[in-house]
Amino acid sequence: MPPKLEERLPAITPQLALRVAVLGGFAFVLFAVVFFRLWFLQVLSGEDYVTQARENRVRKVKIEAPRGDIVDRNGERLVRTRVAPVVQVVPSGLPETELEVAEDYRVARGKAETRRLAAADQLRSLERSRREEDRRFTRAERREREQLRRVSRSARVAVAPLTAAQAGQARLYRRLGRVVDLSPSRIRRRVIEGLAEAPYSNVTVKTDVSRIAFNYLKERKDEFPGVAVEKLYLRSYPHKTLGAQLFGTLREISPDELRKKRYRGVEPSTRIGKDGIEETYDRYLRGTDGYTRVVINALGNRDDRRRVTRREPQQGQRLRLTLDLDLQRAANGALKQAISAANRNFNPSKAGAYVAMDPTNGEVMALGSYPSFDANVFAKPVSQSTFDKLVSEENGAPLFNRAIAAAYPTGSTFKPITAMAALEEGILTPGQTIFDDGEFKLGPQIFRNAKNARYGLLALPRALQVSSDIFFYTLGERANSRGPIIQRWARRLGLGRKTGIDLPGEFEGLVPDARWRDAGFAKYQSCVKREKVVFQSFAALKACGGIERPWSTGDNVNFSVGQGDLQATPLQMATAYSAIVNGGTVVRPHLAQSVEDGLGRAVQDIRSPAKRNVSFSEVNQETILEGLRKAAMEGDGTSADVFRGFAGGKLNVYGKTGTVERPGQPDQAWYAVYVPHPSRPIVVIVTVEKGGFGAETAAPAARLILSEWFDLGSDKFKVGTSKTR
Numbered sequence: 068m069p070p071k072l073e074e075r076l077p078a079i080t081p082q083l084a085l086r087v088a089v090l091g092g093f094a095f096v097l098f099a100v101v102f103f104r105l106w107f108l109q110v111l112s113g114e115d116y117v118t119q120a121r122e123n124r125v126r127k128v129k130i131e132a133p134r135g136d137i138v139d140r141n142g143e144r145l146v147r148t149r150v151a152p153v154v155q156v157v158p159s160g161l162p163e164t165e166l167e168v169a170e171d172y173r174v175a176r177g178k179a180e181t182r183r184l185a186a187a188d189q190l191r192s193l194e195r196s197r198r199e200e201d202r203r204f205t206r207a208e209r210r211e212r213e214q215l216r217r218v219s220r221s222a223r224v225a226v227a228p229l230t231a232a233q234a235g236q237a238r239l240y241r242r243l244g245r246v247v248d249l250s251p252s253r254i255r256r257r258v259i260e261g262l263a264e265a266p267y268s269n270v271t272v273k274t275d276v277s278r279i280a281f282n283y284l285k286e287r288k289d290e291f292p293g294v295a296v297e298k299l300y301l302r303s304y305p306h307k308t309l310g311a312q313l314f315g316t317l318r319e320i321s322p323d324e325l326r327k328k329r330y331r332g333v334e335p336s337t338r339i340g341k342d343g344i345e346e347t348y349d350r351y352l353r354g355t356d357g358y359t360r361v362v363i364n365a366l367g368n369r370d371d372r373r374r375v376t377r378r379e380p381q382q383g384q385r386l387r388l389t390l391d392l393d394l395q396r397a398a399n400g401a402l403k404q405a406i407s408a409a410n411r412n413f414n415p416s417k418a419g420a421y422v423a424m425d426p427t428n429g430e431v432m433a434l435g436s437y438p439s440f441d442a443n444v445f446a447k448p449v450s451q452s453t454f455d456k457l458v459s460e461e462n463g464a465p466l467f468n469r470a471i472a473a474a475y476p477t478g479s480t481f482k483p484i485t486a487m488a489a490l491e492e493g494i495l496t497p498g499q500t501i502f503d504d505g506e507f508k509l510g511p512q513i514f515r516n517a518k519n520a521r522y523g524l525l526a527l528p529r530a531l532q533v534s535s536d537i538f539f540y541t542l543g544e545r546a547n548s549r550g551p552i553i554q555r556w557a558r559r560l561g562l563g564r565k566t567g568i569d570l571p572g573e574f575e576g577l578v579p580d581a582r583w584r585d586a587g588f589a590k591y592q593s594c595v596k597r598e599k600v601v602f603q604s605f606a607a608l609k610a611c612g613g614i615e616r617p618w619s620t621g622d623n624v625n626f627s628v629g630q631g632d633l634q635a636t637p638l639q640m641a642t643a644y645s646a647i648v649n650g651g652t653v654v655r656p657h658l659a660q661s662v663e664d665g666l667g668r669a670v671q672d673i674r675s676p677a678k679r680n681v682s683f684s685e686v687n688q689e690t691i692l693e694g695l696r697k698a699a700m701e702g703d704g705t706s707a708d709v710f711r712g713f714a715g716g717k718l719n720v721y722g723k724t725g726t727v728e729r730p731g732q733p734d735q736a737w738y739a740v741y742v743p744h745p746s747r748p749i750v751v752i753v754t755v756e757k758g759g760f761g762a763e764t765a766a767p768a769a770r771l772i773l774s775e776w777f778d779l780g781s782d783k784f785k786v787g788t789s790k791t792r
């Protein structure tokens with residue numbers, strides 16, 4: 068009898084049962100994952116996805132916010148915003164070949180700029196070496212100098228021409244040029260230069276286009292692929308050249324900047340401040356962009372039948388500066404007069420700078436550099452040729468802010484710093500005298516006073532009054548044996564370091580000492596040995612730099628009267644004089660006073676606390692101030708002719724002239740002055756490149772600035788009418 072069916076089936080082994088259980092569990096887990104995922108998508112997140120699906124049909128069109136105005140301390144408008152129609156080229160609408168040309172142009176321009184800067188450095192080293200050697204250029208050196216000058220003047224690079232394969236792009240530029248009244252070559256150059264500068268941003272081809280051209284391009288978008296017409300907010304500068312170096316410009320934010328903490332929350336393509344006040348206080352001035360929500364149909368076009376929503380942009384806050392517009396205007400005019408006076412005296416001056424500051428708190432009432440430029444130039448795209456003119460030294464480099472970034476020897480305006488160091492370090496006492504016979508001998512060298520003057524027995528106040536070089540040469544020699552005493556006090560008072568003003572681009576200058584020069588000389592020696600060139604030859608100078616000798620006592624003697632390797636900006640000198648006259652507070656110069664709303668109500672005061680305090684004797688301070696008062700107001704003081712009759716004698720004036728000797732070219736003029744007043748104290752610094760004696764040009768300019776500040780409308784003093792001392 069055959070066995071039953073169930074008796075013929077093999078029994079399930081434990082191993083098989085385990086496998087079945089594992090497979091079943093795995094299938095259950097997969098089913099659970101799929102089930103819970105579907106439940107999550109449909110139940111928990113269903114509404115979110117419905118919302119996102121709806122928003123796929125909605126686009127946000129950004130409405131740029133106008134930037135806040137910038138006003139002076141009295142509410143006078145310095146910078147405002149206006150609306151302007153512009154034509155732009157969108158990078159994403161350009162063929163790949165144009166983007167490649169722009170990248171090649173960017174690389175070539177970078178190399179050209181590197182060559183230009185290297186040539187400028189070589190030119191400065193060459194000219195400095197010949198001044199130090201006090202000899203003329205050879206014929207070969209003149210040829211090399213001219214070649215270096217040509218290379219250092221411009222970094223302009225040619226744009227590669229359009230090829231036959233780019234005929235379509237050429238037609239677009241021609242048609243666009245006819246509409247906006249620009250040549251196709253200029254349009255293309257602007258496109259390539261703009262892409263090289265910021266490949267992620269729209270390139271503005273023309274600003275302030277006519278309404279007819281604007282509407283024509285807007286109605287024919289399909290005929291001009293890659294071209295966009297927009298209305299942008301542009302900055303406007305009603306006073307044009309006045310304070311142009313202070314404000315800065317605008318540009319679109321870069322991808323790298325978007326990752327920075329200070330720009331957190333800023334959207335791509337937002338325009339931010341570049342340089343100057345616009346950069347420092349961008350977060351207040353920028354405002355909040357608005358937007359329009361528009362509905363997009365299945366074809367990707369705007370559906371105007373659907374209702375759109377709009378959020379209005381919020382204008383940036385208003386920034387009130389410490390500047391006084393009238394004083395800035397007067398200072399600018401005074402500097403122009405000083406430069407004209409220098410030219411009448413056969414000194415080919417064309418540049419200078421001024422600073423007017425409250426010595427008690429660092430408020431800057433006027434700060435300027437000459438020559439200047441119309442700030443409205445940068446409200447629109449700037450061509451490379453225009454930019455080259457603005458940075459050209461032949462034109463006086465108008466873009467360069469000499470008040471904060473140009474560092475020079477300061478001449479005798481440095482003497483109060485030397486005096487403070489000598490008094491505080493015990494090299495000199497307030498009543499101690501030094502005999503000035505007109506000559507100071509140091510080894511084989513003989514130093515003399517200006518115009519070979521002799522002043523006899525001098526105490527410090529009298530030495531400052533007549534500006535005796537022999538007196539301060541003696542202090543410089545004595546100080547050298549005691550270490551960097553004068554250098555230490557110069558740094559304490561604000562030289563050789565940035566003042567901290569709320570403007571980018573400040574230069575820290577140089578306070579030379581033995582450590583600095585000896586280190587540079589050691590590098591020079593190593594370089595000469597490495598390059599195998601003759602020591603102190605032209606080849607050595609060209610290859611290794613210009614520090615060809617170690618520190619000597621003569622360097623400290625020169626330094627004591629503000630000559631030699633000293634490099635200080637006018638703003639640093641204003642800070643140092645402020646510390647001397649206010650009792651030792653090293654103020655932090657600043658331009659911003661407060662942030663205000665649209666109605667002019669202050670919402671935030673901008674505080675700029677002092678950097679540090681320097682301790683010195685009140686007796687020593689009074690001794691120095693007495694010398695400065697005598698220099699400006701008594702007898703044969705170096706600027707007494709300039710300030711005779713100033714304010715009817717009702718105001719004390721504390722001033723110091725400075726004349727910097729520059730071998731082979733006219734002297735540079737300086738003047739530093741302090742006028743105390745219960746409510747309007749002021750320190751003014753003026754310097755005129757190639758301006759001659761300080762009393763001829765810089766001091767008269769300072770008087771005109773003070774006359775405006777103290778509202779002396781009857782002061783008819785003119786620059787160039789004072790006698791030379």
